[in-house]
Amino acid sequence: MKNMILLVACAALLAASPASAHGPHEHGAARLNVTVESAVVSIDLESPLANALPFEHAPSTPEQIQAVQGMAATLHRAENIFIFPAAAQCRLKEVTLESEALPANLLAANAAQQPAKPAHQDHAAQQPPAEKPEHPDHDGHAAHTEHNDHAAGAEHADLDASFVFECANPKALTGMDVDLFSAWPALHELRVQLVSPTGQHAAELNHKAHSLTW
Known part of the structure; x- marks a missing residue:
């Protein structure tokens, strides 16, 4: 019965919470959903890429690729970001990273081992130079507009x-420290929705206050 009540509360919170879907894109802020059920802690993070990277588009240079790989490597070592009481003996079991702007292979657990090759480099090398349109005033403007529209959508x-x-010891699982702010200096605020055996809670974390208790 206790587990059923917790599951119902979790479902209600996710349905009502703006973090259950992409909300307003606000640099410097991110959303965190935390669900604690017995010995399992599930954490969902939604953040603008600008909090973690100096760009918000597919990487096109070796430096940008390395930045994405570094970000992925940091998140795959999430035991250094979400820190639980030592007595609880918590172990990281699963990490999933997704972004519409970033190649999936660069977000994989072995991302740091991927070669730092600019995106579309091979494709671009195989393509012949585009012919200059006969009417640049018309076709050129259309192409420029299309490019701008695409760029605007990827901003x-x-x-x-x-x-x-x-x-291993859920009785000692009474909270956690979130050290994401040191990993992402551009992040200033984490808006948290928490479902735990003690109920539903909302919190805001920042550089100075980055601990959750339940």
């Missing part, structure tokens, strides 16, 4: 990350 992109921890 804002998000990162969705999920983490699952399992804890």
